[in-house]
Amino acid sequence: MSQSKIEWTDRSDWNPIRGCTRVSEGCRNCYAETLAGRFSDPGQWGHSFAERLLAGGRWTGKVEVQWARLDQPLRWRKPAKIFASSTSDWFHEALPVDEIANLFAIAVAAVHVRGHTFQILTKRAARMREVLTSEAFWDQVNAEAGWHVREYVDPLARRSDDARATLDDYDAENPPPGIWLGVSAEDQQRADERIPDLLATPAAVRFVSCEPMLGLINLSRVFDHTNEHSIDAPGGRSFFDPRDQDGEPSPRLDWVICGGESGRNARPMHPQWARDLRDQCGWAGVPFFFKQWGEWLPEKGWYEDHPVSLPLRVWNGSAWTDNPEINGEWMARLGKAHAGRLLDGVEHNGMPEATR
Numbered sequence: 518m519s520q521s522k523i524e525w526t527d528r529s530d531w532n533p534i535r536g537c538t539r540v541s542e543g544c545r546n547c548y549a550e551t552l553a554g555r556f557s558d559p560g561q562w563g564h565s566f567a568e569r570l571l572a573g574g575r576w577t578g579k580v581e582v583q584w585a586r587l588d589q590p591l592r593w594r595k596p597a598k599i600f601a602s603s604t605s606d607w608f609h610e611a612l613p614v615d616e617i618a619n620l621f622a623i624a625v626a627a628v629h630v631r632g633h634t635f636q637i638l639t640k641r642a643a644r645m646r647e648v649l650t651s652e653a654f655w656d657q658v659n660a661e662a663g664w665h666v667r668e669y670v671d672p673l674a675r676r677s678d679d680a681r682a683t684l685d686d687y688d689a690e691n692p693p694p695g696i697w698l699g700v701s702a703e704d705q706q707r708a709d710e711r712i713p714d715l716l717a718t719p720a721a722v723r724f725v726s727c728e729p730m731l732g733l734i735n736l737s738r739v740f741d742h743t744n745e746h747s748i749d750a751p752g753g754r755s756f757f758d759p760r761d762q763d764g765e766p767s768p769r770l771d772w773v774i775c776g777g778e779s780g781r782n783a784r785p786m787h788p789q790w791a792r793d794l795r796d797q798c799g800w801a802g803v804p805f806f807f808k809q810w811g812e813w814l815p816e817k818g819w820y821e822d823h824p825v826s827l828p829l830r831v832w833n834g835s836a837w838t839d840n841p842e843i844n845g846e847w848m849a850r851l852g853k854a855h856a857g858r859l860l861d862g863v864e865h866n867g868m869p870e871a872t873r
């Protein structure tokens with residue numbers, strides 16, 4: 518049974534990093550920041566990582582690995598998909614590379630020994646790419662992962678050396694199996710900034726989470742500003758010349774997650790944004806996971822059955838308003854539980870096939 522409320526994972530309780538800082542609009546209503554602010558009195562776990570909620574509840578910028586939690590996945594015997602460090606960011610600029618390598622070594626060993634799968638999501642895609650293409654990083658990961666494997670396979674059964682012997686040496690050309698890497702992208706600007714770095718990072722599975730989805734995202738025309746070409750990310754093609762119809766082969770996305778925002782200050786997700794993502798994935802054969810509407814649901818049809826007064830937002834073509842005179846898409850605030858996770862009546866639970 519899943520130990521996480523997040524529909525696309527089994528566990529989200531391995532949080533070995535504490536603290537973070539906001540990077541973009543997708544962070545505006547950061548759940549982890551609010552929680553840390555709520556428990557920020559002296560002696561509480563959020564102390565010094567976030568201001569008190571009454572004082573704004575913002576991250577202070579302090580980020581630390583919680584060493585006591587480091588080896589938890591190696592103790593969990595039942596294989597699980599683990600959304601790793603869901604309350605922070607593995608590639609936060611305040612985390613030294615050797616500490617990121619410590620975390621990766623645990624993940625590599627836990628895939629090998631316990632059969633877990635790690636789902637790592639970042640908003641700092643450029644740093645992820647830089648770290649994971651470094652030879653020194655992988656040298657450290659391989660050495661430490663071997664040590665963990667020996668430590669955690671039952672030494673009395675004398676299997677530990679055998680297990681170590683079957684652990685491969687990984688590097689940028691040969692990324693470890695069972696570690697999925699993803700970026701969050703809330704709008705086209707963030708998709709353009711982060712997806713090219715993701716696709717240039719070695720990984721068994723690459724995914725994008727468009728949650729909270731705050732604008733239209735065309736994954737089939739991601740613009741890589743560094744190399745000045747566009748990428749069809751689900752289709753796996755790059756287009757250096759706009760007149761070129763076919764493009765050139767390039768790494769592709771293996772999985773797309775879509776979701777609206779939840780929480781007190783949640784912003785609505787226009788249904789057409791979600792439909793477009795679903796269709797882009799469908800055309801390219803990429804698994805699509807519709808996680809949730811969040812707090813807001815398209816009101817069309819719903820009001821006929823539920824004639825009560827609810828907060829409304831109306832899309833005026835470029836922004837959300839509360840002006841009922843506007844003839845645009847209407848969204849009603851029903852709350853996450855009632856809004857559910859059906860898109861045009863269908864539950865989308867696509868998951869990637871791990872290729873390594």
Ligand code: SF4
Nearest residue numbers: 537538539544547605
């Ligand atoms: S990167 Fe994630 S954890 Fe960090 S502030 Fe943004 S939403 Fe919160």
